[in-house]
Amino acid sequence: MRKLFLFAVAVLCATVVAYGSTIKYEDIAKCRAANGAIYGVRSMADGEHFTIIKGKRVVRCSYADRADSLVVFEGDFRIGSYLFSADERQILLSDAQSVKPIYRRSFTADYYLADVGGKARRVLEQVRDVAFSPDNKSLVYSKENNLYLYDIATSTSKAITSDGEWNKVINGTSDWVYEEEYGFTKGYAVSADGAKIAYLRFDESAVPTFEMMRYDDKLYNKAFSFKYPKAGDKNSVVTLHLYDVATGKTEQIPTGDNPDQYIFNLAYTPNGEFLFYRVNRLQNHFEVLLREESGVVRPIYEEKSATYVERPSSATVQFVDGDRFIVSEETTAGYNHLYLHSIKKGRLNAITSGRWEVTQVVGVAKNRIYYLSTEQSPLQRNLYSVALNGKGKRCYTEGGFNSIAPSVGMRYYIRTYTDAATPNVVTVCEASGKVVDTLLDSRAKVAERGEWAKREYKQFVTERGDTLNYYIQLPFGFEKGKRYPVLLTQYSGPGSQSVRERWSLDWEDALSHDGYIVACCDGRGTGFRGEKFKKCTYADLGRKEVEDQISFARFLAKQDFVDAERIGIYGWSYGGFMALNCALHGEGLFRMAIAVAPVTSWRYYDTIYTEIYNGLPQDNPKGYDDNSPLSHAEKLAERTKLLIIHGTADDNVHFQNSMEMCRRLNEAGKQYDMMVYPDQNHSMRPSATTLVRQKMIDYTLDNL
DSSP states (O other): OOOOSOOOOOOOOOOOOOTTSOOOHHHHHHHHHTOOOOEEEEEOTTSSEEEEEETTEEEEEESSOTTOEEEEEEOSSOEEEEEEOTTSSEEEEEEGGGOEEOSSSOEEEEEEEEETTSOEEEEEEEEEEEEEOTTSSEEEEEETTEEEEEETTTTEEEESOOOOBTTTEEESBOOHHHHHHHOOOBOEEEOTTSSEEEEEEEEOTTSOEEEEEEOTTOSSOEEEEEEOOBTTSOOOEEEEEEEETTTOOEEEEOOOSOSSEEEEEEEEOTTSOEEEEEEETTSOEEEEEEEOTTSOEEEEEEEEOSSOOOOOOTTSEEESSSSEEEEEESTTTSSOEEEEEETTTEEEEESOOSSSOEEEEEEEETTEEEEEEOSSOTTOBEEEEEETTSOOOEEOOOSSEEEEEEOGGGSEEEEEEEETTEEEEEEEEETTSOEEEEEEEOHHHHHHHOOOOOEEEEEEEOTTSOEEEEEEEOOTTOOTTOOEEEEEEOOOOTTOOOOOSSOOOOGGGGGGGGTOEEEEEEOTTOSSSOHHHHHTTTTOTTHHHHHHHHHHHHHHHTSTTEEEEEEEEEEETHHHHHHHHHHHHSTTOOSEEEEESOOOOGGGSBHHHHHHHHOOTTTOHHHHHTTOGGGGGGGOOTTOEEEEEEETTOSSSOHHHHHHHHHHHHHTTOOOEEEEETTOOSSOOSTTHHHHHHHHHHHHHHHO
């Protein structure tokens, strides 16, 4: 549940509306369609220039001088993504119109190759995960579960593997669960000299097959079959291989004696040594393994936890030089912080510390590390730097929610700033924080088009003594002494965060124009408040989170401006699981609940996500069943109006979840409403986006 680098800056512009009018989701959709955006920002190797996509062109711009720009490519197709070769003399581009999605992140597309400033030629059709080799001579790509090497000089492809087959073997890319939960699709790495290619091989033949019915407006519909490991079931057997480009020979790299583990994040150190990550099945032991020139594989870092180690990513370990590397870790201090390690000497020192968390490493330059953190507030992200020895900390931003796209060498960075009342403002800054140029400022455009209700950020204390963050959005025309209905919106999943000081707009905002309060609370188990707060829900998903949402609803019900008889709750995915549970355990507190694509039993969800937070179902049956909405269908109060929404082609949270919920509600003799969207996936985009959200607006207005 949880891209060739693509950096998009979205600006949501509000339309002029009058209080008392009913806002349609189309009004919000038009605002979203009018967003200003900067696409495909990439720093050039000189650290002085960056490139962006402008329709059918790639343009090089100077960080220091906007007037200094040059078109490095112009073609006759709309560019989806692009990559430069290491020497920046060639450019690889995908045709946006040719893209065919597979799952959430994976897709195939047609790719074009061009010399910088020259014309493009199509070199690959309907392939995926394409990248230059570091020696600029080849392209590596995957097609139909096999890995290939394309020689640029001769325009010929050579197969690296040949045993790839749908639902059996995958070479060089990830299977469904790795893609969804570890967030990557490219499962190979090429050495700096282009001589070796390390790749993952997934044997998924023993993984249970899931059949997802497709309708497609056909007389005889067919099921889409794919491998989906549900909690407690078999995962793919993943092995690691090293291909020698010169000889064509492949050797297997040892990854340990237990095949029931996770292997990923293949990379090479600055010294050319190969490394990879290993995580055990329970995900409470994480290791970084290095393959030395001798062929010996040994751990150079490990993290253990009594509960779980947060899922590592490529950003978890970042090398400073051939020996030293930076690690993001939360188990040592109870908050996510940075530590400097050495391959030869182990841990050297802590770089950051405190009762706050580092959320992202932005870059390293001149023995200083730049990072975003929650030091000013867990609801904010601000930019800091500090020396690798932990001394000389500097702050570059004050308040709000910042995201940073650095230049090579960190001489410049592109900063996107937003807060609760400010849509995105994008600036080019020097490393010192000095603003060089403003690329995009959406404030004037938003002001011209009107306004949406403002959010106020607050805290409350539950009956159990826990202090929780929330925001509340009062309706237009709010009058003291009058009581208003409230819609609670939440996600509540482990490590997530919905209460953040950033500007956003979605379907719930339409309700503020019809006299509704919108509120959101991050309960126990959510992120960026330390390990103890986040991991307290371990092996018991859904109990503490539901307690906190019910406490929040009761807290609001006591306010003199809230109509306690008209409180509703909404959520999507994990939030849908929560909305159902709150409706069932709220004892009539909630007048309405909307659950979109809800998990109704963690037994139906995938191995990686479910087991890291809930353990194995064989070991923890109570943690799976006691908090499942399926176990409590009879508790739905007669006064609670329930709407369940799901797409039938949801490859993530399967339609099965909602069907089993309906079965239990039917058996309990309960009345409810349901909307089904044929052949729509978990996000229900793009064709059903407006329909789903307008349905939720209308349902809320009719039932709350």
